[in-house]
Amino acid sequence: MKPFLTVSALNLFSFASAVPYAEYILAPDSRTLFPVSVHNSNGSVSNAETLTSPSGSAVFEDDAATAYDFGKNIAGVVSLNIGSVSDSNQYIGVTFSESSLWVSNKSSDATADAGKDETLWFHLTAPGKYSAPRDKERGGFRYMTLVHNGTGKVEITSAEVHFTPMPHWKDDALGNYTGYFHCDDELLNRVWYAGAYTNQMCTIDPQHGNALVHLGTINSSVSDATNVTWYYNYTITNGSSALTDGAKRDRLVWAGDMAIAVPGVVASTNDVISIENSLNSLFAVQNRSTGQLPYAGRPFPSTLSFTYHLYTLIGVTDHYLYTGNLDYAASHWSEWKLALNFSLGFIDDTGLMNVTSPPDWLRFGMGGHNIEANSILYYTINQGIALAEALNDTEPVASWQATAEKIKSAANELLWNDSAGMYIDNETTTLMPQDGNSWAVVSNLTLNSSQIESISTKLADRWTPYGAPAPEAADAISPFISGFELQTHFLAENVTAALGLMRLQWGFMLDDPRMTNSTFIEGYSTTGELHYAPYLNDARISHAHGWATGPTSSLTFYVAGIQLLSAGGKAWRIAPSLGNLTVADAGFSTGIGFFSAKTQMASNGGFQIDFETPEGTSGEVKIPRASCAGNIVLEECNGNHGTLEIEVTHANAGPISVADVPGGKWKVTFDCV
Ligand SMILES: *[C@@H]1O[C@H](CO)[C@@H](O)[C@H](O)[C@H]1NC(C)=O
């Protein structure tokens, strides 16, 4: 039970009662955290376990160390309260690790390309409180090891961490979610909340981004070093919070990562200001003459990535889709068009964009008429058309439409391999990538549903016991690209495949003992080793990466089935798809109001959907396929909009869609006759 359920009546009133299923929320209810258990200990440490409380007494003597476990991934500034020292020349060192693999009394896990990060040493001259400087907070760790060296004794009375993520939220309301999800599969419930928490862990004080002091200087020649320095002292965005790629690293703004993180944020915390601060930081360094946007935000060196350039543009159209705030989109519109024109300038006479600079999500072979990049371009253009129409700037629309149609026909002509039933990476290869095939479906580059079904089937055929592989990145499993694969299975209407992949891959990422049981890892190997092909240094892998949170939005948007079609949900679709679940219940808020849908399947084939959408909106209800003949009744709970009855004449009819349903509280029931 979370403590805030019993603390004060005020807390109960302010959010615990308002947030359903709050017992699943992993965000702490106070910023002051203590370890929950001892992981292991060496040398003479007495009463090590007393540091799981705010007033303990652990005595470290001579060479000794204890590794503490916080039970989940956390982040923040460590303080030690020292009760006594045997003399004025004692030291306690602190090391950190997200994974149990890198627990050590010599070093932390890593933030650089090689080596391990140095121990944080406190020189103890007298009893008192010793706190790390703010640029020595640690951005993600589940394990914290306290090390005593030399001779002598130190009594530690507490080892606390001041939790620093979500800096702009109230200290005692970090679990004040606007969204929730619940179903009758506990693993999926934990996955949803771990995704929400991962994005909170990646939301940092922008004054404490990574300074990248070792970029390009530390390489495999220093791979044994246990003293690599790290500084979280670079200001990466304006404002008081920023959504970054990862809690431990890079702690930088990456637009590609946001394509998965942002919908997850919307479905859980609706923390729009952090998204805006991050997007603004990318436009702030746009090249005003060419329109080129950065690969990553400051201080990452200027680099051209065809895909991340477009992901920044998707960031703006997503912002409009999820908030309905046209002013924000308008404020970036001229920069947006300039940047799109930059990409369109690489379209050659085939009709496809020729990628001439390889950086992407660290896959190899990103070049030429690449299917992923062209799908993303196709998607961006279509999003841009919708935004141009909302802004009444219709001048570019006809030309964008023609360009998009040409991309679609050329991609299908040149890159679709009909016998394989998938797209190839480019015309010179037989490699069929996970990213481009998933993105082709997500972007609607496909011409028909049989292509979508084929891609879904072929992708699922490739799963290993640890998840969906990305052959375009050697032996990697990419939780980022697998987030798009999830959407692909939902769009193929194979909910079994989508839920199967969540249970397999995200279940592994939660439950494996090397993981944090709370946040999702950046990448790993197809064999389940925690080695990520693009990196030489396994200790560097981030265990809290927003790009790995795909299930959070997918469970809300596809399983509970609450879909925003335009402008913050002014147009919406309710389309529950439960697979083998018997109940799915979700809700979230956007700038225009609250959306929810709860679907319950009865054992006799009947079902009930209770949903709510804001007044003044309208949408479509896509009613699940009925397993028997019967009657569907749609009724508005306040009686404002009457009742609609639909007769289902035979089993497996449908799915039946009802269009132009006005916003409000509705109940849909289906009973077999
Ligand atoms: C204790 O020693 C073992 C074996 O060398 C090591 O794996 C472990 O990390 C050490 N733990 C601490 C807290 O020093």
Ligand SMILES: *[C@@H]1O[C@H](CO)[C@@H](O)[C@H](O)[C@H]1NC(C)=O
């Ligand atoms: C303990 O570690 C500190 C920090 O590295 C160092 O200055 C000190 O000399 C060490 N003490 C002994 C006895 O090794």
Ligand SMILES: *[C@@H]1O[C@H](CO)[C@@H](O)[C@H](O)[C@H]1NC(C)=O
């Ligand atoms: C929780 O969030 C809502 C808005 O989503 C806000 O009105 C409320 O003040 C917040 N509560 C606390 C305790 O921060």
Ligand SMILES: *[C@@H]1O[C@H](CO)[C@@H](O)[C@H](O)[C@H]1NC(C)=O
């Ligand atoms: C870190 O260790 C390497 C070799 O292990 C050494 O060359 C370097 O001087 C050390 N740096 C510091 C700051 O101690």
Ligand SMILES: *[C@@H]1O[C@H](CO)[C@@H](O)[C@H](O)[C@H]1NC(C)=O
């Ligand atoms: C961050 O701290 C390091 C070490 O003190 C320093 O070299 C670097 O200049 C600092 N960077 C910024 C942006 O303050």
Ligand SMILES: *[C@@H]1O[C@H](CO)[C@@H](O)[C@H](O)[C@H]1NC(C)=O
């Ligand atoms: C085409 O794709 C293959 C496989 O990904 C890759 O090796 C090759 O470099 C790509 N071609 C270009 C021009 O990038």
Ligand SMILES: *[C@@H]1O[C@H](CO)[C@@H](O)[C@H](O)[C@H]1NC(C)=O
């Ligand atoms: C893409 O452009 C590069 C650089 O201009 C050129 O060398 C390459 O042949 C082009 N690729 C294709 C597939 O046209």
Ligand SMILES: *[C@@H]1O[C@H](CO)[C@@H](O)[C@H](O)[C@H]1NC(C)=O
């Ligand atoms: C676009 O035009 C419509 C119809 O004239 C108008 O209602 C709307 O306010 C305009 N929107 C903008 C952003 O100017």
Ligand SMILES: *[C@@H]1O[C@H](CO)[C@@H](O)[C@H](O)[C@H]1NC(C)=O
């Ligand atoms: C997908 O594209 C086709 C045209 O190729 C269009 O008819 C269809 O409406 C699009 N589907 C969606 C969901 O946008």
Ligand SMILES: *[C@@H]1O[C@H](CO)[C@@H](O)[C@H](O)[C@H]1NC(C)=O
């Ligand atoms: C859905 O995907 C699963 C694999 O997870 C597969 O066994 C099944 O045949 C697929 N169903 C359809 C209708 O394609």
Ligand SMILES: *[C@@H]1O[C@H](CO)[C@@H](O)[C@H](O)[C@H]1NC(C)=O
């Ligand atoms: C993982 O976390 C869940 C809560 O999210 C908890 O119930 C479970 O016991 C934890 N599992 C392990 C192995 O610690």
Ligand SMILES: *[C@@H]1O[C@H](CO)[C@@H](O)[C@H](O)[C@H]1NC(C)=O
């Ligand atoms: C659905 O099926 C999966 C895999 O077969 C199983 O693990 C899960 O428990 C089932 N869930 C429910 C709610 O029946």
